[in-house]
Amino acid sequence: MSPAQKPKTSAKGLETRDRIVDVAVRFIARNGARGTSLADIAAEAGVSQTGLLYHFRSKEALLNAVMDRHLAFSEEWLWGDGPDPGIKIVDIIAKHMTSWPSQHDGKVASLLGMNTVVLGENVSPDTDLHPRLVDGYRTTIDRVTATLRSAQERGEMREDIDPQLKAMEIIAFCYGLEAAWLVDPTIPVAAAAAQWAAQQTRQLATASATS
Amino acid sequence: MSPAQKPKTSAKGLETRDRIVDVAVRFIARNGARGTSLADIAAEAGVSQTGLLYHFRSKEALLNAVMDRHLAFSEEWLWGDGPDPGIKIVDIIAKHMTSWPSQHDGKVASLLGMNTVVLGENVSPDTDLHPRLVDGYRTTIDRVTATLRSAQERGEMREDIDPQLKAMEIIAFCYGLEAAWLVDPTIPVAAAAAQWAAQQTRQLATASATS
DNA sequence: ACAAACCGACTGAGTACTCGGTAGCTTCTG
DNA sequence: CAGAAGCTACCGAGTACTCAGTCGGTTTGT
Structure with missing residues (x-):
C-alpha cells in the first residue's frame, strides 16, 4: 500500500532512457x-x-514515452507564454511558426514531424496511440475554446x-501548415503565418479593442 | 518505333487491377x-x-497506382465544379466538407484518409512517394493562387x-480539418467549414462585390 | 553482496518477392 | 476446321530477409 513505488532507476539509467527517447523521436519523425x-x-x-x-519493455512502451514528450512539447508550444492569452x-x-525555417534539422523539427507522422500512423481507431491522439486533440481544442x-x-x-x-479552425491551420512545411520546407511559412495572424486578429477583435 | 504500345491487358485484367487498387486504398487509409x-x-x-x-510488379508500383487515384480524386474535389471559381x-x-460526416465509412473517407496516412509516411525526402507528394502540393497551391x-x-x-x-492558408485549413476529422469523427466539421467559409468570404471580398 | 544496467545469441512470426508451373482464351497454320 | 502455338491471368510453394521480443548470462556502481 506504499503510495509511491521507489524509483529504482539510477541517474545513469534515466540518462540512457532519455537518450533513447531522443533518438526515437528523431527516427520516428523521419520514417514513422x-x-x-x-x-x-x-x-x-x-x-x-x-x-x-531493458528500459522499455516493448516497442509500444517506447512509443508511449515518445508520445509523452510530444504532448509536453505541444503544451509548451501553445501555453508556454501564459495560460490565458486571449486572442493573442x-x-x-x-x-512560433516564424522560427520553423531556421530549425528544419533541429529538435523542434523532429517533434513537429513526429506529430504528422504519428497522426498518420494512428488514424485507425484500433491502433495503440489512437486514444491518446484523440485525447490530446480534444484537450487542445477545449483549452483554445476556453481562451477564446x-x-x-x-x-x-x-x-x-x-x-x-474558431478553435478547430486555428488548430487545423496549425496542423495543415506544419504538414505542408514538412513536405516542402521551401514554402514561406513565416510570411503565411504573419498574414494569417494579422487577418485573424482583425477578424476576431472588437472595434473597441483595437489599439 | 510504334508510337503506342499495344495494351496487352484484357478487360478482365483491367477489372482485377482496378479491384486491387480499390482494396489497397481502403487498407492503406486504415493502416498505412x-x-x-x-x-x-x-x-x-x-x-x-x-x-x-502479376499486375503490379512490386509494392512500390501498386503504391504509385494508389497515388494516381488519390491525385485524380483531389483534382476532382477542388476543380470538379469548374476551372476558375474565384473566391467561391x-x-x-x-x-464538400459538409458531406464528410455522412460518408465516414465510404470510398471518399478512404481517399481522404489515405491523404493523411500517405503524407505521414512520406514526409521524409528519401521515400518513394515524396516527390509526387511535393509535386501534388505545389501544383495545388499554384492553381489556387492563380484562381485567387x-x-x-x-x-x-x-x-x-x-x-x-492565402492559398497556402486555405490548403492548410483543408488538410488540418481533414486530419482532425479522421482522428475524431464526432467533431462538427460541417459547422466549422461553414463558419470558416463565411468569414473567409467576408474577408476576401471587395466591398463592391458583395451582393 | 546485490541490484541495476547491459549484452550476444536466439526464436518465431511476418515480409516482399521469385520460380516453376497451369487453365483458358485467341490466333495462326496445314 | 483440327490442332498447335502463344498469350494473359493466375496459383502453390518456396527464399532470403527483417522484426519485436526472450533467455541466460556478465559488468558496473555502491
Missing part, C-alpha cells in the same frame, strides 16, 4: 514508428537492442463567432 | 502502406499474392491580400 526498428534506435543511442528493451493566441502561434471564450467575456473578441469552431 | 501487407490486399481482392504481383473556391471546399489572382483581377477580391499566402 512502423518504419523504425528497435535495432536502429538502439544502435544510434549507443546501446544494444536488448539494452533498449494567434500571435503566439505565428511567432474568456476573450469574448473580456470584450476583446467579437460575440458573433463561435469559439469552439 | 507500411502497415498493410500485399497478402492482406490480395486476400481481400480475391487473388493470391502472386496474382497481385472557399464555398466549394466548405460544400484572377479573382483580384476581376475585382472580386481585395488587392491587399497575397494570393499565394
Whole structure:
C-alpha cells in the first residue's frame, strides 16, 4: 500500500532512457514508428537492442514515452507564454511558426514531424496511440475554446463567432501548415503565418479593442 | 518505333487491377502502406499474392497506382465544379466538407484518409512517394493562387491580400480539418467549414462585390 | 553482496518477392 | 476446321530477409 513505488532507476539509467527517447523521436519523425526498428534506435543511442528493451519493455512502451514528450512539447508550444492569452493566441502561434525555417534539422523539427507522422500512423481507431491522439486533440481544442471564450467575456473578441469552431479552425491551420512545411520546407511559412495572424486578429477583435 | 504500345491487358485484367487498387486504398487509409501487407490486399481482392504481383510488379508500383487515384480524386474535389471559381473556391471546399460526416465509412473517407496516412509516411525526402507528394502540393497551391489572382483581377477580391499566402492558408485549413476529422469523427466539421467559409468570404471580398 | 544496467545469441512470426508451373482464351497454320 | 502455338491471368510453394521480443548470462556502481 506504499503510495509511491521507489524509483529504482539510477541517474545513469534515466540518462540512457532519455537518450533513447531522443533518438526515437528523431527516427520516428523521419520514417514513422512502423518504419523504425528497435535495432536502429538502439544502435544510434549507443546501446544494444536488448539494452533498449531493458528500459522499455516493448516497442509500444517506447512509443508511449515518445508520445509523452510530444504532448509536453505541444503544451509548451501553445501555453508556454501564459495560460490565458486571449486572442493573442494567434500571435503566439505565428511567432512560433516564424522560427520553423531556421530549425528544419533541429529538435523542434523532429517533434513537429513526429506529430504528422504519428497522426498518420494512428488514424485507425484500433491502433495503440489512437486514444491518446484523440485525447490530446480534444484537450487542445477545449483549452483554445476556453481562451477564446474568456476573450469574448473580456470584450476583446467579437460575440458573433463561435469559439469552439474558431478553435478547430486555428488548430487545423496549425496542423495543415506544419504538414505542408514538412513536405516542402521551401514554402514561406513565416510570411503565411504573419498574414494569417494579422487577418485573424482583425477578424476576431472588437472595434473597441483595437489599439 | 510504334508510337503506342499495344495494351496487352484484357478487360478482365483491367477489372482485377482496378479491384486491387480499390482494396489497397481502403487498407492503406486504415493502416498505412507500411502497415498493410500485399497478402492482406490480395486476400481481400480475391487473388493470391502472386496474382497481385502479376499486375503490379512490386509494392512500390501498386503504391504509385494508389497515388494516381488519390491525385485524380483531389483534382476532382477542388476543380470538379469548374476551372476558375474565384473566391467561391472557399464555398466549394466548405460544400464538400459538409458531406464528410455522412460518408465516414465510404470510398471518399478512404481517399481522404489515405491523404493523411500517405503524407505521414512520406514526409521524409528519401521515400518513394515524396516527390509526387511535393509535386501534388505545389501544383495545388499554384492553381489556387492563380484562381485567387484572377479573382483580384476581376475585382472580386481585395488587392491587399497575397494570393499565394492565402492559398497556402486555405490548403492548410483543408488538410488540418481533414486530419482532425479522421482522428475524431464526432467533431462538427460541417459547422466549422461553414463558419470558416463565411468569414473567409467576408474577408476576401471587395466591398463592391458583395451582393 | 546485490541490484541495476547491459549484452550476444536466439526464436518465431511476418515480409516482399521469385520460380516453376497451369487453365483458358485467341490466333495462326496445314 | 483440327490442332498447335502463344498469350494473359493466375496459383502453390518456396527464399532470403527483417522484426519485436526472450533467455541466460556478465559488468558496473555502491
